[in-house]
Amino acid sequence: MVSSPGDRSLPARPFLRCVAHGRARRVCARSELGDSLKETAALDDLIDNLLSAKSQQQMAQLVAENILAVDTKFWMRIATRNDTAATMEDKERLQGVATSVMVLVDAVRKRTEQQLEDSGKVLQDILVAAADDKGEWYLPLTQEQVEGVREALDRHADRLDEALLSNAFAWIKKSSEDGFDGMVQLLQVVLQLYAARELRTQETQGVEGALNTLLYAEERQWYPLLRSYATDGVITEASFMEALQRRMEGVVLGLQSGSYAQRVQAEYLKEMESRAKAVFKEMAAAGKAP
CATH class of the missing domain: 1.20.1310 (5 helical Cullin repeat like)
Structure with missing residues (x-):
């Protein structure tokens, strides 16, 4: 709510000042325009780099490094440049890049899904090391179980990556939502042991x-x-x-x-x-x- 002229105790919120004051509105408009131009320039740089890629491998690397930038705005910029292309050759090159990027993005998505699936199996193996002889978990872990988790972490040293940690946080969230507080605590212990190993x-x-x-x-x-x-x-x-x-x-x-x-x-x-x-x-x- 914007304050009334006589009420100085409730100043207008910063995000409302563009509406409240004409001059501020013009400043905000210029700022937003500047941000938009920078964003467009960044997209053009990416598209130009993709167009000048000398091999499919180089293009794949560019897509992997800029995967978060390949969003709706990226495709809209491709379409705009295609519509305004000066020659048919330019249109064909843009369309070729668009097709290649779609294929590469799909490949990255599938690879990421596979990594998450594989890391889920690794995380399961680590959790098994914390279970007792009956395959059940009780906290606090015994010293033997702690050592078992550490051995599992060492055994999977090359898989202690973002995919595994992402899975751990996803499982914590799901377990918390389902009321499995014990599993939340167990996963937190695993993350602590991971951190100790890395630090x-x-x-x-x-x-x-x-x-x-x-x-x-x-x-x-x-x-x-x-x-x-x-x-x-x-x-x-x-x-x-x-x-x-x-x-x-x-x-x-x-x-x-x-x-x-x-x-x-x-x-x-x-x-x-x-x-x-x-x-x-x-x-x-x-x-x-x-």
């Missing part, structure tokens, strides 16, 4: 070694380990937080932005940070801060 480095001494031990430990072991390391002087709050920050920088800079891998590992590190801060705060209150 662990080779250091065994000092604060980095302590961090590796903590990352690879089960969550219920974090509190006693943190207190022990802090009490023994292996870590201080400052040194431990610096080590966590370095590990976080590796996740942010080293993994694809917005990927499931980045999300899972970053959340695991944030949880570790939260627990560590609580321990250091508790020790400081008790006069035992290192």
Whole structure:
């Protein structure tokens, strides 16, 4: 709701200002036009690159790298350029590219579906490693079951990709909707063990070694380990937080932005940070801060 002239406590919402003020409306219109032109230019660049591809392999690579850009606007731009093409040769080239892109997009879709199906089988195998002798799951997992999951993760090291993580999140969502809270927790444990595996480095001494031990430990072991390391002087709050920050920088800079891998590992590190801060705060209150 837009405020009345006499009511200064309820300013117009930013997205309504284009309607409320003529000058602002013109500014917004120019901004939207600029965005539209940039979008069209980007689509033209992609289409031009596809037209100039020297082989089917190069075109396939372009499609794979820009798969998210091949949407309705892409096809509309192809149609517009086809309608305004100066020669029949240009029309035929555009139509040829359109046909090739459709085939390639369909191939990418089928390959993605196959990867998801295959990764689902891998995820099932990992979950089986967490089951007891009767094929049932109980939390918390025993140490033997945790080791079984870790062995399964190692066994499928080359399949710990976005497809598998995507499946894990899809199963978590479905299990949550169906009220299977135990399965949600189990999948979360698997993701934690995955994150620990990916984040662990080779250091065994000092604060980095302590961090590796903590990352690879089960969550219920974090509190006693943190207190022990802090009490023994292996870590201080400052040194431990610096080590966590370095590990976080590796996740942010080293993994694809917005990927499931980045999300899972970053959340695991944030949880570790939260627990560590609580321990250091508790020790400081008790006069035992290192």
